[in-house]
Amino acid sequence: MRIGEIADTAGTTTKTLRFYEDQGLLPPTERTPAGYRDYTPETVARIDFIRRGQAAGLTLAQIRRILDIRDRGQAPCDHVRDLLDARLTEIEQQLAGLAALRDTIAELRDQAARPEPELCNPDQVCRYL
Amino acid sequence: MRIGEIADTAGTTTKTLRFYEDQGLLPPTERTPAGYRDYTPETVARIDFIRRGQAAGLTLAQIRRILDIRDRGQAPCDHVRDLLDARLTEIEQQLAGLAALRDTIAELRDQAARPEPELCNPDQVCRYL
DNA sequence: CTGGACCTTCCAGTACAGGGGAAGGTCAAG
DNA sequence: CTTGACCTTCCCCTGTACTGGAAGGTCCAG
Incomplete structure:
Protein backbone atom coordinates (compact mmCIF):
# COMPACT_ATOMS: atom_id res chain seq x y z
CA MET A 1 0.00 0.00 0.00
CA ARG A 2 1.30 3.44 -0.85
CA ILE A 3 1.46 6.20 1.70
CA GLY A 4 -1.62 8.04 0.45
CA GLU A 5 -3.68 4.90 0.61
CA ILE A 6 -2.60 4.14 4.17
CA ALA A 7 -3.18 7.74 5.17
CA ASP A 8 -6.73 7.70 3.81
CA THR A 9 -7.50 4.37 5.43
CA ALA A 10 -6.18 5.47 8.79
CA GLY A 11 -7.75 8.91 8.52
CA THR A 12 -4.55 10.89 8.60
CA THR A 13 -2.21 12.60 6.14
CA THR A 14 0.93 11.60 4.29
CA LYS A 15 2.74 14.40 6.05
CA THR A 16 1.88 12.92 9.41
CA LEU A 17 3.01 9.42 8.42
CA ARG A 18 6.39 10.64 7.23
CA PHE A 19 6.67 12.65 10.41
CA TYR A 20 5.87 9.55 12.51
CA GLU A 21 8.51 7.57 10.66
CA ASP A 22 10.99 10.35 11.25
CA GLN A 23 10.14 10.35 14.95
CA GLY A 24 10.53 6.60 15.24
CA LEU A 25 6.84 5.83 15.79
CA LEU A 26 6.58 3.93 12.53
CA PRO A 27 9.46 1.74 11.35
CA PRO A 28 10.96 2.51 7.96
CA THR A 29 9.02 0.63 5.33
CA GLU A 30 10.08 -1.35 2.34
CA ARG A 31 10.48 0.74 -0.77
CA THR A 32 9.31 0.05 -4.31
CA PRO A 33 11.97 0.17 -7.03
CA ALA A 34 10.93 3.78 -7.59
CA GLY A 35 11.61 4.64 -3.97
CA TYR A 36 7.97 4.81 -2.88
CA ARG A 37 7.17 3.66 0.64
CA ASP A 38 5.33 0.34 0.60
CA TYR A 39 3.22 -0.23 3.71
CA THR A 40 1.66 -3.43 4.96
CA PRO A 41 -1.99 -3.17 6.01
CA GLU A 42 -1.02 -3.93 9.64
CA THR A 43 0.41 -0.44 9.80
CA VAL A 44 -3.14 0.85 10.15
CA ALA A 45 -3.44 -0.88 13.52
CA ARG A 46 -0.24 0.79 14.66
CA ILE A 47 -1.51 4.19 13.59
CA ASP A 48 -4.76 3.50 15.43
CA PHE A 49 -2.78 2.68 18.53
CA ILE A 50 -0.95 5.97 18.26
CA ARG A 51 -4.29 7.75 18.03
CA ARG A 52 -5.64 5.97 21.08
CA GLY A 53 -2.53 6.95 22.98
CA GLN A 54 -3.02 10.56 21.95
CA ALA A 55 -6.65 10.37 22.96
CA ALA A 56 -5.43 9.32 26.41
CA GLY A 57 -3.31 12.46 26.52
CA LEU A 58 0.05 10.77 25.97
CA THR A 59 2.73 12.57 23.99
CA LEU A 60 4.19 11.03 20.88
CA ALA A 61 7.44 10.49 22.78
CA GLN A 62 5.60 8.44 25.41
CA ILE A 63 3.76 6.46 22.76
CA ARG A 64 7.04 5.78 21.04
CA ARG A 65 8.47 4.34 24.22
CA ILE A 66 5.51 1.96 24.50
CA LEU A 67 5.95 0.89 20.91
CA ASP A 68 9.68 0.43 21.43
CA ILE A 69 9.05 -1.89 24.35
CA ARG A 70 6.54 -3.82 22.31
CA ASP A 71 8.87 -3.96 19.34
CA ARG A 72 11.51 -5.53 21.54
CA GLY A 73 9.03 -8.32 22.19
CA GLN A 74 8.08 -7.36 25.72
CA ALA A 75 4.64 -6.59 27.10
CA GLU A 116 -18.25 52.51 36.12
CA PRO A 117 -15.56 53.91 33.85
CA GLU A 118 -15.32 57.08 35.83
CA LEU A 119 -13.61 55.05 38.52
CA CYS A 120 -10.85 54.09 36.14
CA ASN A 121 -7.57 55.45 37.26
CA PRO A 122 -5.08 56.32 34.53
CA MET B 1 16.36 53.48 35.98
CA ARG B 2 18.35 50.97 34.01
CA ILE B 3 16.86 47.76 32.74
CA GLY B 4 18.42 45.55 35.41
CA GLU B 5 17.10 47.78 38.16
CA ILE B 6 13.55 47.73 36.74
CA ALA B 7 13.74 44.00 36.23
CA ASP B 8 14.77 43.41 39.83
CA THR B 9 12.09 45.75 41.16
CA ALA B 10 9.37 44.13 39.10
CA GLY B 11 10.63 40.63 39.76
CA THR B 12 11.45 39.73 36.19
CA THR B 13 14.48 39.58 33.92
CA THR B 14 16.13 41.98 31.50
CA LYS B 15 15.53 39.46 28.75
CA THR B 16 11.82 39.54 29.39
CA LEU B 17 11.67 43.33 29.39
CA ARG B 18 13.45 43.59 26.04
CA PHE B 19 11.12 40.91 24.75
CA TYR B 20 8.08 42.86 25.96
CA GLU B 21 9.34 45.98 24.27
CA ASP B 22 9.88 44.01 21.09
CA GLN B 23 6.32 42.67 21.31
CA GLY B 24 4.86 46.13 21.86
CA LEU B 25 3.82 45.58 25.48
CA LEU B 26 6.27 48.19 26.74
CA PRO B 27 6.88 51.36 24.74
CA PRO B 28 10.44 52.09 23.65
CA THR B 29 12.19 53.99 26.41
CA GLU B 30 14.44 56.97 26.38
CA ARG B 31 18.09 56.10 25.94
CA THR B 32 21.11 57.40 27.80
CA PRO B 33 23.91 58.85 25.68
CA ALA B 34 25.54 55.43 25.85
CA GLY B 35 22.44 53.80 24.38
CA TYR B 36 21.21 52.25 27.65
CA ARG B 37 17.45 52.05 28.13
CA ASP B 38 16.28 54.55 30.73
CA TYR B 39 13.02 53.55 32.41
CA THR B 40 10.68 55.62 34.51
CA PRO B 41 9.49 54.02 37.77
CA GLU B 42 5.91 53.93 36.44
CA THR B 43 6.98 51.14 34.15
CA VAL B 44 6.81 48.83 37.15
CA ALA B 45 3.03 49.34 37.33
CA ARG B 46 2.73 48.42 33.68
CA ILE B 47 4.75 45.27 34.20
CA ASP B 48 2.55 44.41 37.17
CA PHE B 49 -0.51 44.83 35.00
CA ILE B 50 0.95 42.44 32.46
CA ARG B 51 1.50 39.91 35.22
CA ARG B 52 -2.07 40.26 36.47
CA GLY B 53 -3.31 39.72 32.93
CA GLN B 54 -1.22 36.60 32.65
CA ALA B 55 -2.51 35.39 35.99
CA ALA B 56 -6.00 35.72 34.53
CA GLY B 57 -4.93 33.48 31.69
CA LEU B 58 -4.71 36.15 29.01
CA THR B 59 -2.06 35.88 26.33
CA LEU B 60 0.50 38.60 25.83
CA ALA B 61 -1.23 39.50 22.56
CA GLN B 62 -4.50 40.07 24.41
CA ILE B 63 -2.80 42.09 27.10
CA ARG B 64 -1.14 44.20 24.45
CA ARG B 65 -4.52 44.99 22.95
CA ILE B 66 -5.76 46.21 26.32
CA LEU B 67 -2.69 48.35 26.76
CA ASP B 68 -3.05 49.73 23.24
CA ILE B 69 -6.62 50.81 23.96
CA ARG B 70 -5.52 52.41 27.19
CA ASP B 71 -2.57 54.08 25.50
CA ARG B 72 -4.96 55.65 23.01
CA GLY B 73 -6.67 57.28 25.99
CA GLN B 74 -9.74 55.07 26.09
CA ALA B 75 -11.07 52.97 28.94
CA GLU B 116 -2.76 -10.45 32.81
CA PRO B 117 0.02 -10.21 30.21
CA GLU B 118 -0.90 -13.53 28.71
CA LEU B 119 -3.94 -11.85 27.24
CA CYS B 120 -1.79 -9.44 25.31
CA ASN B 121 -2.25 -9.89 21.63
CA PRO B 122 0.77 -9.16 19.48
C1' DC C 1 44.55 50.71 33.30
C1' DT C 2 42.35 46.69 34.26
C1' DG C 3 38.62 43.81 35.91
C1' DG C 4 33.99 42.96 36.60
C1' DA C 5 29.35 44.19 36.28
C1' DC C 6 26.43 46.06 33.52
C1' DC C 7 24.46 47.23 28.92
C1' DT C 8 23.62 46.70 23.55
C1' DT C 9 22.06 43.87 19.30
C1' DC C 10 21.26 39.72 16.98
C1' DC C 11 20.79 34.76 16.24
C1' DA C 12 19.13 30.48 17.68
C1' DG C 13 16.63 27.27 20.37
C1' DT C 14 13.03 25.38 23.66
C1' DA C 15 8.38 21.95 23.53
C1' DC C 16 4.55 20.07 20.70
C1' DA C 17 2.65 17.95 16.50
C1' DG C 18 2.66 18.54 12.53
C1' DG C 19 1.60 21.94 7.90
C1' DG C 20 3.17 24.50 3.57
C1' DG C 21 5.34 24.47 -0.36
C1' DA C 22 9.40 23.97 -3.62
C1' DA C 23 11.97 21.04 -6.80
C1' DG C 24 12.05 16.97 -8.85
C1' DG C 25 10.89 11.77 -9.96
C1' DT C 26 7.12 8.15 -11.35
C1' DC C 27 3.16 6.10 -13.18
C1' DA C 28 -1.20 5.24 -15.66
C1' DA C 29 -4.54 7.06 -18.84
C1' DG C 30 -5.88 9.50 -22.89
C1' DC D 1 3.59 12.36 -25.60
C1' DT D 2 1.69 14.84 -22.33
C1' DT D 3 -1.27 15.68 -18.46
C1' DG D 4 -2.40 14.97 -13.78
C1' DA D 5 -2.10 12.53 -9.70
C1' DC D 6 0.86 10.67 -6.95
C1' DC D 7 5.44 10.14 -4.72
C1' DT D 8 10.35 11.72 -2.92
C1' DT D 9 13.44 14.88 0.05
C1' DC D 10 14.30 19.31 1.83
C1' DC D 11 13.76 23.23 4.64
C1' DC D 12 11.02 26.61 6.79
C1' DC D 13 6.68 28.01 9.40
C1' DT D 14 2.96 27.78 12.91
C1' DG D 15 1.94 29.59 18.27
C1' DT D 16 3.52 30.72 23.17
C1' DA D 17 6.64 33.11 26.15
C1' DC D 18 10.50 33.42 26.77
C1' DT D 19 15.90 31.76 27.52
C1' DG D 20 20.89 31.16 26.21
C1' DG D 21 24.75 32.79 24.33
C1' DA D 22 28.05 35.40 21.32
C1' DA D 23 30.31 39.69 20.17
C1' DG D 24 30.93 44.01 21.46
C1' DG D 25 30.29 48.74 24.13
C1' DT D 26 30.16 51.33 28.88
C1' DC D 27 30.93 52.51 33.50
C1' DC D 28 32.95 52.51 38.01
C1' DA D 29 36.14 50.90 41.62
C1' DG D 30 40.67 49.79 42.88
Whole structure:
Protein backbone atom coordinates (compact mmCIF):
# COMPACT_ATOMS: atom_id res chain seq x y z
CA MET A 1 0.00 0.00 0.00
CA ARG A 2 1.30 3.44 -0.85
CA ILE A 3 1.46 6.20 1.70
CA GLY A 4 -1.62 8.04 0.45
CA GLU A 5 -3.68 4.90 0.61
CA ILE A 6 -2.60 4.14 4.17
CA ALA A 7 -3.18 7.74 5.17
CA ASP A 8 -6.73 7.70 3.81
CA THR A 9 -7.50 4.37 5.43
CA ALA A 10 -6.18 5.47 8.79
CA GLY A 11 -7.75 8.91 8.52
CA THR A 12 -4.55 10.89 8.60
CA THR A 13 -2.21 12.60 6.14
CA THR A 14 0.93 11.60 4.29
CA LYS A 15 2.74 14.40 6.05
CA THR A 16 1.88 12.92 9.41
CA LEU A 17 3.01 9.42 8.42
CA ARG A 18 6.39 10.64 7.23
CA PHE A 19 6.67 12.65 10.41
CA TYR A 20 5.87 9.55 12.51
CA GLU A 21 8.51 7.57 10.66
CA ASP A 22 10.99 10.35 11.25
CA GLN A 23 10.14 10.35 14.95
CA GLY A 24 10.53 6.60 15.24
CA LEU A 25 6.84 5.83 15.79
CA LEU A 26 6.58 3.93 12.53
CA PRO A 27 9.46 1.74 11.35
CA PRO A 28 10.96 2.51 7.96
CA THR A 29 9.02 0.63 5.33
CA GLU A 30 10.08 -1.35 2.34
CA ARG A 31 10.48 0.74 -0.77
CA THR A 32 9.31 0.05 -4.31
CA PRO A 33 11.97 0.17 -7.03
CA ALA A 34 10.93 3.78 -7.59
CA GLY A 35 11.61 4.64 -3.97
CA TYR A 36 7.97 4.81 -2.88
CA ARG A 37 7.17 3.66 0.64
CA ASP A 38 5.33 0.34 0.60
CA TYR A 39 3.22 -0.23 3.71
CA THR A 40 1.66 -3.43 4.96
CA PRO A 41 -1.99 -3.17 6.01
CA GLU A 42 -1.02 -3.93 9.64
CA THR A 43 0.41 -0.44 9.80
CA VAL A 44 -3.14 0.85 10.15
CA ALA A 45 -3.44 -0.88 13.52
CA ARG A 46 -0.24 0.79 14.66
CA ILE A 47 -1.51 4.19 13.59
CA ASP A 48 -4.76 3.50 15.43
CA PHE A 49 -2.78 2.68 18.53
CA ILE A 50 -0.95 5.97 18.26
CA ARG A 51 -4.29 7.75 18.03
CA ARG A 52 -5.64 5.97 21.08
CA GLY A 53 -2.53 6.95 22.98
CA GLN A 54 -3.02 10.56 21.95
CA ALA A 55 -6.65 10.37 22.96
CA ALA A 56 -5.43 9.32 26.41
CA GLY A 57 -3.31 12.46 26.52
CA LEU A 58 0.05 10.77 25.97
CA THR A 59 2.73 12.57 23.99
CA LEU A 60 4.19 11.03 20.88
CA ALA A 61 7.44 10.49 22.78
CA GLN A 62 5.60 8.44 25.41
CA ILE A 63 3.76 6.46 22.76
CA ARG A 64 7.04 5.78 21.04
CA ARG A 65 8.47 4.34 24.22
CA ILE A 66 5.51 1.96 24.50
CA LEU A 67 5.95 0.89 20.91
CA ASP A 68 9.68 0.43 21.43
CA ILE A 69 9.05 -1.89 24.35
CA ARG A 70 6.54 -3.82 22.31
CA ASP A 71 8.87 -3.96 19.34
CA ARG A 72 11.51 -5.53 21.54
CA GLY A 73 9.03 -8.32 22.19
CA GLN A 74 8.08 -7.36 25.72
CA ALA A 75 4.64 -6.59 27.10
CA PRO A 76 4.45 -2.85 27.75
CA CYS A 77 1.54 -3.21 30.20
CA ASP A 78 3.48 -2.15 33.29
CA HIS A 79 4.89 0.86 31.54
CA VAL A 80 1.47 1.81 30.20
CA ARG A 81 0.00 1.57 33.68
CA ASP A 82 2.70 3.85 35.06
CA LEU A 83 2.14 6.35 32.28
CA LEU A 84 -1.60 6.37 32.86
CA ASP A 85 -1.01 6.83 36.56
CA ALA A 86 1.25 9.78 35.98
CA ARG A 87 -1.14 11.24 33.45
CA LEU A 88 -3.98 10.93 35.93
CA THR A 89 -2.04 12.83 38.56
CA GLU A 90 -1.20 15.54 36.07
CA ILE A 91 -4.80 15.87 35.01
CA GLU A 92 -6.02 16.16 38.57
CA GLN A 93 -3.55 18.99 39.11
CA GLN A 94 -4.59 20.67 35.89
CA LEU A 95 -8.22 20.37 36.90
CA ALA A 96 -7.58 21.93 40.29
CA GLY A 97 -5.56 24.78 38.79
CA LEU A 98 -8.12 25.40 36.11
CA ALA A 99 -10.99 25.44 38.60
CA ALA A 100 -9.13 27.99 40.70
CA LEU A 101 -8.46 30.10 37.63
CA ARG A 102 -12.12 29.91 36.68
CA ASP A 103 -13.13 31.20 40.11
CA THR A 104 -10.64 34.05 39.90
CA ILE A 105 -11.80 35.09 36.47
CA ALA A 106 -15.47 34.72 37.34
CA GLU A 107 -14.96 37.13 40.19
CA LEU A 108 -13.11 39.62 38.02
CA ARG A 109 -15.77 39.34 35.37
CA ASP A 110 -18.57 39.96 37.85
CA GLN A 111 -16.90 43.19 38.84
CA ALA A 112 -16.44 44.10 35.19
CA ALA A 113 -20.13 43.52 34.55
CA ARG A 114 -20.92 46.74 36.36
CA PRO A 115 -19.00 49.30 34.35
CA GLU A 116 -18.25 52.51 36.12
CA PRO A 117 -15.56 53.91 33.85
CA GLU A 118 -15.32 57.08 35.83
CA LEU A 119 -13.61 55.05 38.52
CA CYS A 120 -10.85 54.09 36.14
CA ASN A 121 -7.57 55.45 37.26
CA PRO A 122 -5.08 56.32 34.53
CA ASP A 123 -2.35 54.86 36.70
CA GLN A 124 -3.76 51.37 36.78
CA VAL A 125 -4.67 50.68 33.15
CA CYS A 126 -7.91 48.99 34.10
CA ARG A 127 -9.39 48.63 37.55
CA TYR A 128 -10.80 45.24 36.65
CA LEU A 129 -7.47 43.54 36.35
CA MET B 1 16.36 53.48 35.98
CA ARG B 2 18.35 50.97 34.01
CA ILE B 3 16.86 47.76 32.74
CA GLY B 4 18.42 45.55 35.41
CA GLU B 5 17.10 47.78 38.16
CA ILE B 6 13.55 47.73 36.74
CA ALA B 7 13.74 44.00 36.23
CA ASP B 8 14.77 43.41 39.83
CA THR B 9 12.09 45.75 41.16
CA ALA B 10 9.37 44.13 39.10
CA GLY B 11 10.63 40.63 39.76
CA THR B 12 11.45 39.73 36.19
CA THR B 13 14.48 39.58 33.92
CA THR B 14 16.13 41.98 31.50
CA LYS B 15 15.53 39.46 28.75
CA THR B 16 11.82 39.54 29.39
CA LEU B 17 11.67 43.33 29.39
CA ARG B 18 13.45 43.59 26.04
CA PHE B 19 11.12 40.91 24.75
CA TYR B 20 8.08 42.86 25.96
CA GLU B 21 9.34 45.98 24.27
CA ASP B 22 9.88 44.01 21.09
CA GLN B 23 6.32 42.67 21.31
CA GLY B 24 4.86 46.13 21.86
CA LEU B 25 3.82 45.58 25.48
CA LEU B 26 6.27 48.19 26.74
CA PRO B 27 6.88 51.36 24.74
CA PRO B 28 10.44 52.09 23.65
CA THR B 29 12.19 53.99 26.41
CA GLU B 30 14.44 56.97 26.38
CA ARG B 31 18.09 56.10 25.94
CA THR B 32 21.11 57.40 27.80
CA PRO B 33 23.91 58.85 25.68
CA ALA B 34 25.54 55.43 25.85
CA GLY B 35 22.44 53.80 24.38
CA TYR B 36 21.21 52.25 27.65
CA ARG B 37 17.45 52.05 28.13
CA ASP B 38 16.28 54.55 30.73
CA TYR B 39 13.02 53.55 32.41
CA THR B 40 10.68 55.62 34.51
CA PRO B 41 9.49 54.02 37.77
CA GLU B 42 5.91 53.93 36.44
CA THR B 43 6.98 51.14 34.15
CA VAL B 44 6.81 48.83 37.15
CA ALA B 45 3.03 49.34 37.33
CA ARG B 46 2.73 48.42 33.68
CA ILE B 47 4.75 45.27 34.20
CA ASP B 48 2.55 44.41 37.17
CA PHE B 49 -0.51 44.83 35.00
CA ILE B 50 0.95 42.44 32.46
CA ARG B 51 1.50 39.91 35.22
CA ARG B 52 -2.07 40.26 36.47
CA GLY B 53 -3.31 39.72 32.93
CA GLN B 54 -1.22 36.60 32.65
CA ALA B 55 -2.51 35.39 35.99
CA ALA B 56 -6.00 35.72 34.53
CA GLY B 57 -4.93 33.48 31.69
CA LEU B 58 -4.71 36.15 29.01
CA THR B 59 -2.06 35.88 26.33
CA LEU B 60 0.50 38.60 25.83
CA ALA B 61 -1.23 39.50 22.56
CA GLN B 62 -4.50 40.07 24.41
CA ILE B 63 -2.80 42.09 27.10
CA ARG B 64 -1.14 44.20 24.45
CA ARG B 65 -4.52 44.99 22.95
CA ILE B 66 -5.76 46.21 26.32
CA LEU B 67 -2.69 48.35 26.76
CA ASP B 68 -3.05 49.73 23.24
CA ILE B 69 -6.62 50.81 23.96
CA ARG B 70 -5.52 52.41 27.19
CA ASP B 71 -2.57 54.08 25.50
CA ARG B 72 -4.96 55.65 23.01
CA GLY B 73 -6.67 57.28 25.99
CA GLN B 74 -9.74 55.07 26.09
CA ALA B 75 -11.07 52.97 28.94
CA PRO B 76 -10.48 49.31 28.07
CA CYS B 77 -13.13 48.06 30.53
CA ASP B 78 -15.57 46.77 27.91
CA HIS B 79 -12.82 44.99 26.06
CA VAL B 80 -11.49 43.49 29.27
CA ARG B 81 -14.97 42.26 30.18
CA ASP B 82 -15.33 40.59 26.79
CA LEU B 83 -11.94 38.96 27.12
CA LEU B 84 -12.75 37.65 30.58
CA ASP B 85 -16.06 36.34 29.28
CA ALA B 86 -14.39 34.51 26.43
CA ARG B 87 -11.71 33.19 28.74
CA LEU B 88 -14.36 31.89 31.11
CA THR B 89 -16.11 30.03 28.33
CA GLU B 90 -12.83 28.52 27.21
CA ILE B 91 -11.97 27.40 30.69
CA GLU B 92 -15.35 25.78 31.21
CA GLN B 93 -14.81 23.82 28.03
CA GLN B 94 -11.31 22.86 29.06
CA LEU B 95 -12.61 21.74 32.42
CA ALA B 96 -15.30 19.58 30.84
CA GLY B 97 -12.85 18.05 28.38
CA LEU B 98 -10.29 17.41 31.06
CA ALA B 99 -12.83 15.80 33.38
CA ALA B 100 -13.92 13.49 30.57
CA LEU B 101 -10.30 12.64 29.82
CA ARG B 102 -9.72 11.91 33.48
CA ASP B 103 -12.63 9.48 33.54
CA THR B 104 -11.41 7.75 30.41
CA ILE B 105 -7.90 7.37 31.74
CA ALA B 106 -9.09 6.29 35.17
CA GLU B 107 -11.03 3.49 33.57
CA LEU B 108 -8.08 2.42 31.42
CA ARG B 109 -5.84 2.52 34.43
CA ASP B 110 -8.17 0.37 36.49
CA GLN B 111 -8.04 -2.25 33.80
CA ALA B 112 -4.29 -1.96 33.67
CA ALA B 113 -4.11 -2.48 37.42
CA ARG B 114 -4.93 -6.13 36.91
CA PRO B 115 -2.09 -7.29 34.73
CA GLU B 116 -2.76 -10.45 32.81
CA PRO B 117 0.02 -10.21 30.21
CA GLU B 118 -0.90 -13.53 28.71
CA LEU B 119 -3.94 -11.85 27.24
CA CYS B 120 -1.79 -9.44 25.31
CA ASN B 121 -2.25 -9.89 21.63
CA PRO B 122 0.77 -9.16 19.48
CA ASP B 123 -1.51 -7.47 17.01
CA GLN B 124 -2.71 -4.78 19.33
CA VAL B 125 0.46 -3.51 21.01
CA CYS B 126 -1.20 -3.27 24.39
CA ARG B 127 -4.67 -4.34 25.31
CA TYR B 128 -4.95 -1.48 27.77
CA LEU B 129 -4.91 1.23 25.18
C1' DC C 1 44.55 50.71 33.30
C1' DT C 2 42.35 46.69 34.26
C1' DG C 3 38.62 43.81 35.91
C1' DG C 4 33.99 42.96 36.60
C1' DA C 5 29.35 44.19 36.28
C1' DC C 6 26.43 46.06 33.52
C1' DC C 7 24.46 47.23 28.92
C1' DT C 8 23.62 46.70 23.55
C1' DT C 9 22.06 43.87 19.30
C1' DC C 10 21.26 39.72 16.98
C1' DC C 11 20.79 34.76 16.24
C1' DA C 12 19.13 30.48 17.68
C1' DG C 13 16.63 27.27 20.37
C1' DT C 14 13.03 25.38 23.66
C1' DA C 15 8.38 21.95 23.53
C1' DC C 16 4.55 20.07 20.70
C1' DA C 17 2.65 17.95 16.50
C1' DG C 18 2.66 18.54 12.53
C1' DG C 19 1.60 21.94 7.90
C1' DG C 20 3.17 24.50 3.57
C1' DG C 21 5.34 24.47 -0.36
C1' DA C 22 9.40 23.97 -3.62
C1' DA C 23 11.97 21.04 -6.80
C1' DG C 24 12.05 16.97 -8.85
C1' DG C 25 10.89 11.77 -9.96
C1' DT C 26 7.12 8.15 -11.35
C1' DC C 27 3.16 6.10 -13.18
C1' DA C 28 -1.20 5.24 -15.66
C1' DA C 29 -4.54 7.06 -18.84
C1' DG C 30 -5.88 9.50 -22.89
C1' DC D 1 3.59 12.36 -25.60
C1' DT D 2 1.69 14.84 -22.33
C1' DT D 3 -1.27 15.68 -18.46
C1' DG D 4 -2.40 14.97 -13.78
C1' DA D 5 -2.10 12.53 -9.70
C1' DC D 6 0.86 10.67 -6.95
C1' DC D 7 5.44 10.14 -4.72
C1' DT D 8 10.35 11.72 -2.92
C1' DT D 9 13.44 14.88 0.05
C1' DC D 10 14.30 19.31 1.83
C1' DC D 11 13.76 23.23 4.64
C1' DC D 12 11.02 26.61 6.79
C1' DC D 13 6.68 28.01 9.40
C1' DT D 14 2.96 27.78 12.91
C1' DG D 15 1.94 29.59 18.27
C1' DT D 16 3.52 30.72 23.17
C1' DA D 17 6.64 33.11 26.15
C1' DC D 18 10.50 33.42 26.77
C1' DT D 19 15.90 31.76 27.52
C1' DG D 20 20.89 31.16 26.21
C1' DG D 21 24.75 32.79 24.33
C1' DA D 22 28.05 35.40 21.32
C1' DA D 23 30.31 39.69 20.17
C1' DG D 24 30.93 44.01 21.46
C1' DG D 25 30.29 48.74 24.13
C1' DT D 26 30.16 51.33 28.88
C1' DC D 27 30.93 52.51 33.50
C1' DC D 28 32.95 52.51 38.01
C1' DA D 29 36.14 50.90 41.62
C1' DG D 30 40.67 49.79 42.88
